[in-house]
């Protein structure tokens with residue numbers, strides 16, 4: 053069976069304890085690889101390696117760092133097929149989506165290679181002195197990531213960390229560490245000094261906790277659940293550590309009476325169900341104007357019927373299995389709760405039938421009408437393929453309902469009127485608003501959450517700033 057080891061100080065190593073775990077395919081429970089499972093001591097070794105590499109890497113000129121990051125992007129592209137296959141086998145997503153994820157991770161490295169060259173300072177002259185303002189790398193960064201986009205979400209951290217001059221220790225998700233590890237290995241192989249890029253596997257409560265609590269790490273970049281983010285924030289407080297948190301979402305999708313309903317329905321089906329709804333910016337709540345509710349709902353059901361579900365390794369599959377039985381059980385529970393509170397099931401709501409689905413965590417994309425805010429699907433992050441629909445009379449009411457949540461990651465509005473789009477966009481409480489578009493990710497623009505969806509921003513030049521400290525040097529006359 054394939055073995056996946058950790059990466060510490062430029063070497064592939066087993067954990068100190070020798071412990072291993074088998075990673076299984078969520079589509080059929082077949083073993084994919086055996087992975088080394090580390091603990092606190094392994095995390096300490098990786099942090100020490102990153103600390104030793106920091107002076108070398110941070111003093112490497114930004115032009116040279118850019119060359120290495122471009123070489124890393126090329127190497128990721130060369131190995132993209134292998135990394136993507138591992139990603140599908142461990143996570144379940146269709147191979148075409150896994151390929152897109154890996155190629156987009158390579159693009160993030162290219163983007164930050166260039167962005168790192170633009171880490172300019174300031175020169176300020178006053179009557180008594182001159183001031184130079186520098187932006188310097190914060191130090192060793194701990195990069196902790198979830199299983200839903202294990203490669204892309206890590207690339208959003210690895211790119212800016214290295215471009216800024218930081219070294220890092222990555223902790224991929226325990227149940228899907230394979231593709232992320234291969235991604236970092238490719239980055240490392242592009243010519244980084246040993247110890248600049250490290251990977252430690254193991255449980256969040258041990259390896260992750262050590263990365264957060266150990267004074268060697270000066271910065272924590274975390275993507276994951278809001279509950280884990282709260283824990284990290286509390287524990288980073290002891291050392292006033294720099295933190296970026298990308299947390300859960302409960303994104304609303306508003307369909308106005310003047311929306312292009314064909315486009316809105318296609319966008320909604322894709323964003324509610326791709327990756328089986330296991331995306332932080334998935335459509336979680338659909339608010340449709342009374343006058344177009346029937347037509348929009350019909351179109352949404354038609355679009356959803358066309359989605360092909362199956363093992364992600366098969367060609368032409370749109371939806372794979374869910375990541376785990378726990379995720380599927382939560383989805384079942386949220387659907388049952390909505391139905392008990394009066395929602396109507398329009399599509400899905402159960403596992404698909406047939407031998408091909410018997411051993412995987414499959415679930416049909418699910419559409420509910422008659423939803424209201426007493427239901428868990430409208431209040432909690434389901435992280436499953438469910439689109440609950442609620443009708444509204446006036447846009448003010450839709451915006452109020454959309455904001456009635458502790459989360460604030462993304463929100464979507466479909467309308468053909470610019471005034472309506474601006475009215476809603478300016479009032480929705482979210483870090484990103486999609487107007488007539490169902491993705492709010494753009495490499496050059498900031499991504500992150502309001503309220504309990506997070507703190508700080510990734511992507512764009514904002515993503516680089518998250519790894520820099522400001523220093524003022526005052527020169528006397």
Ligand code: NAD
Pocket residue numbers: 196197198199200201205223224225226254255256257259260261264275276277278280281283284297298299300301331332433435461501505506
């Ligand atoms: P999770 O919080 O359970 O785990 C994320 C990572 O944190 C894993 O590597 C885990 O091992 C580690 N971890 C767990 N406990 C830890 C601790 N005490 N200290 C340090 N690290 C610890 O999240 P998950 O279930 O893997 O991912 C799903 C969640 O991620 C969803 O809530 C989703 O919305 C969120 N997410 C957010 C974004 C975003 O950009 N806002 C993107 C993707 C996913």
